[in-house]
Amino acid sequence: MIGKKHGWESGGNFALFVAPAAVCVFLAFYAPFLMNAYYAFTDWNGIQRAARFNGISNFVELATDADFLGSVVFTVKFAVLYIAITNFLAILVAVLLNHKLAIAGAVRAAIFVPYILSLVIVGFIWSFVLGPGFQSLAASTGWGFFKVDWLGDLRVVGLTVVLVSVWQSLGFYVLIYHAGLQAIPKETSEAALLDGAGPATKLFKVTLPMLGPSVTSCFFFSLAASIRVYDVIVSLTRGGPGRATSSVTFDIYTEAFSRNRYGYGTAKSLAVLLLVVILAVVQLRKMKSREVEA
Amino acid sequence: MKRMVAALAIAVVAAGAQFAQTTTIKWFANANEYQDYYAQLIKAFNKVEPGIKIDLEVTQDDYPSMLKIQINAGNTPDIFNTMLGTEVESFADYSADLSSQAWVGEVLPSVLPDIKYQGKVLAVPVVQNGFGIIYNKKMFAEAGIKSVPKTVAELASDCKKLKAKGITPFGNGFKEWWVFKHIFMNFQAAQSPDVHALNVAFQSGKAKFKDNPILMSYFDMIDLFMEYSAPNPISTDFNGEMNLIGTGKVAMITGQGIWAEPGINKIDPKMQLGIFGIPVNNDPSKTKLVLGADHGWRVNKDSKNLAAVQKFLDFWYNSDFSKTYWTDMLKATSPIKGTKAANTSMNRDIQAYSDAGDVYPEAQIWATDAFHQKFGELTQEYIIKSKTKAQVIAAMEAAWAKIGR
Numbered sequence: 001m002i003g004k005k006h007g008w009e010s011g012g013n014f015a016l017f018v019a020p021a022a023v024c025v026f027l028a029f030y031a032p033f034l035m036n037a038y039y040a041f042t043d044w045n046g047i048q049r050a051a052r053f054n055g056i057s058n059f060v061e062l063a064t065d066a067d068f069l070g071s072v073v074f075t076v077k078f079a080v081l082y083i084a085i086t087n088f089l090a091i092l093v094a095v096l097l098n099h100k101l102a103i104a105g106a107v108r109a110a111i112f113v114p115y116i117l118s119l120v121i122v123g124f125i126w127s128f129v130l131g132p133g134f135q136s137l138a139a140s141t142g143w144g145f146f147k148v149d150w151l152g153d154l155r156v157v158g159l160t161v162v163l164v165s166v167w168q169s170l171g172f173y174v175l176i177y178h179a180g181l182q183a184i185p186k187e188t189s190e191a192a193l194l195d196g197a198g199p200a201t202k203l204f205k206v207t208l209p210m211l212g213p214s215v216t217s218c219f220f221f222s223l224a225a226s227i228r229v230y231d232v233i234v235s236l237t238r239g240g241p242g243r244a245t246s247s248v249t250f251d252i253y254t255e256a257f258s259r260n261r262y263g264y265g266t267a268k269s270l271a272v273l274l275l276v277v278i279l280a281v282v283q284l285r286k287m288k289s290r291e292v293e294a
Numbered sequence: 295m296k297r298m299v300a301a302l303a304i305a306v307v308a309a310g311a312q313f314a315q316t317t318t319i320k321w322f323a324n325a326n327e328y329q330d331y332y333a334q335l336i337k338a339f340n341k342v343e344p345g346i347k348i349d350l351e352v353t354q355d356d357y358p359s360m361l362k363i364q365i366n367a368g369n370t371p372d373i374f375n376t377m378l379g380t381e382v383e384s385f386a387d388y389s390a391d392l393s394s395q396a397w398v399g400e401v402l403p404s405v406l407p408d409i410k411y412q413g414k415v416l417a418v419p420v421v422q423n424g425f426g427i428i429y430n431k432k433m434f435a436e437a438g439i440k441s442v443p444k445t446v447a448e449l450a451s452d453c454k455k456l457k458a459k460g461i462t463p464f465g466n467g468f469k470e471w472w473v474f475k476h477i478f479m480n481f482q483a484a485q486s487p488d489v490h491a492l493n494v495a496f497q498s499g500k501a502k503f504k505d506n507p508i509l510m511s512y513f514d515m516i517d518l519f520m521e522y523s524a525p526n527p528i529s530t531d532f533n534g535e536m537n538l539i540g541t542g543k544v545a546m547i548t549g550q551g552i553w554a555e556p557g558i559n560k561i562d563p564k565m566q567l568g569i570f571g572i573p574v575n576n577d578p579s580k581t582k583l584v585l586g587a588d589h590g591w592r593v594n595k596d597s598k599n600l601a602a603v604q605k606f607l608d609f610w611y612n613s614d615f616s617k618t619y620w621t622d623m624l625k626a627t628s629p630i631k632g633t634k635a636a637n638t639s640m641n642r643d644i645q646a647y648s649d650a651g652d653v654y655p656e657a658q659i660w661a662t663d664a665f666h667q668k669f670g671e672l673t674q675e676y677i678i679k680s681k682t683k684a685q686v687i688a689a690m691e692a693a694w695a696k697i698g699r
Binding site: 045046127130131132135147149150151152153154234237238239240241242243244253254257258259260261 | 356358359362363366384469471525526527528529530534537662663664667668671672674675677678679680681697
């Protein structure tokens, strides 16, 4: 009886404390989301005042839209490469930094500085380096590497976008892995040492499994970042050449704001949302089950 | 105490009066290259009307999207840019009817149809633009080219002459989507005397490229530009193009027009530039220069400062100031009656085409920029061969019908 009353009371208190936050989140996030979802069923062009309801025809069109499928394929390719390269390099750098190098401070700063730059600025820096910068280097050295059109050649432009994104965000992931490494208790590695484990065995059998929680977070962050990839593309390639580097978010933006098809763009964003939810749930489940409890 | 109250009252009244006097007009413009001149215009206006403040914001990249975001956020600028022609209609919901304004009588008759929708004047022409191939006159002379090419064959042989002299013929800014629509305009106007009707036919989905041989030769011209191009055209933007010609690395730049001249002369003030119409085939009578008004100023219908905006427009378009604004400040072709050509090397070339009547209307204003962005993207795909020519043409026809209006 007492317990029940207590439960009701704390429930009331709970609601009281949560309500302001819940209302704010609803107004700032869910309400626009629901309003947005409404436009997915209209042919609104984003300019005129009236929107006309057109049922599910946006979604029917979406199923056969080669441009949209192309941007999904690009985003998937980008995600795979970006997640793999970032996490590999970040673990590598973090492990090296953990070995008390003399220049660790300088390396840490060098790797972290790009992360605090805006991606738009990063894009402009790199479009200068890869454009006029490489052209004058090509003229003075004659090396083929500098003659490649890194932003215009269909075969390499995707890789360029991935590498610039990795360059920009590596510091963030190094930070997480580095913190994860610091949190591994000394006793574990000492015990491994006593049991006769060499450096390689120690890395693969002790350090990496103990890094589980950091790996989960970093995979999740890098997945989220690659699904959202937009600003670096706008400032570096504008989705081109042609549509070669149009990501899903870039495609949605062009559809809604450049092609004046706001309703259809919204339908695309709903479809992407669905994909993201499925991906996130699957990934979190898989990775959680693999972690080792410290 | 009494004195303090009185002082306070005076202060309040004074502050109120101050408030009543200053109106702020929000002006959102594209075209970076004119930014300095707009600032000078505001300064000149404020000498006459110190009470009206003008808050100018200029952006070039992605202007249409930024504008739409502001409009959707209920934050429509008092004065903003759109294209003329089709976009006069798309933004009609937001545009004040300017038909009764005094300056309307000053606008050139050839420009009037481009700023009207359903008989009402809904836009103010920004400037007249000449479009074509910009060239370095000195380099042409060095290569022994006596007059500008009038046919595709002549253009190709001139390229060979330049190359033989070790000069790269073309700088192409093919990263920009709008460069392609500028090139395509010549082909549209050469194909049909009524570019509006041509666009309507494609927008209705009935017309096809294959029935329009001159439109098809657009792709041959792109091939020619690529054959004689400076390196990495696909990743070169407008600034890159101006740099190429301004620093003497190329003899010509493509898809540009009169607005590029001040920028190039900033790099090399002594460079003598010229402009010629893009030849579309081997018939010299088909080679003309595209000249027209493409951008318009729009006045927000719901603006609280309509009276102030009207004063500003009147100063701008119908005063002593307007006699020299285009010709001496912008160094551009005026959309207003009774002004001479600006005294620059390229403007003189444009005036010569205009005097001879060898001008084409601006076809681009009869299709949306939404379509032109797709058109640029598809031409890029044609260049990098990620699509075949047939696929590109089919996709262009589809886009023209779907998002062309």
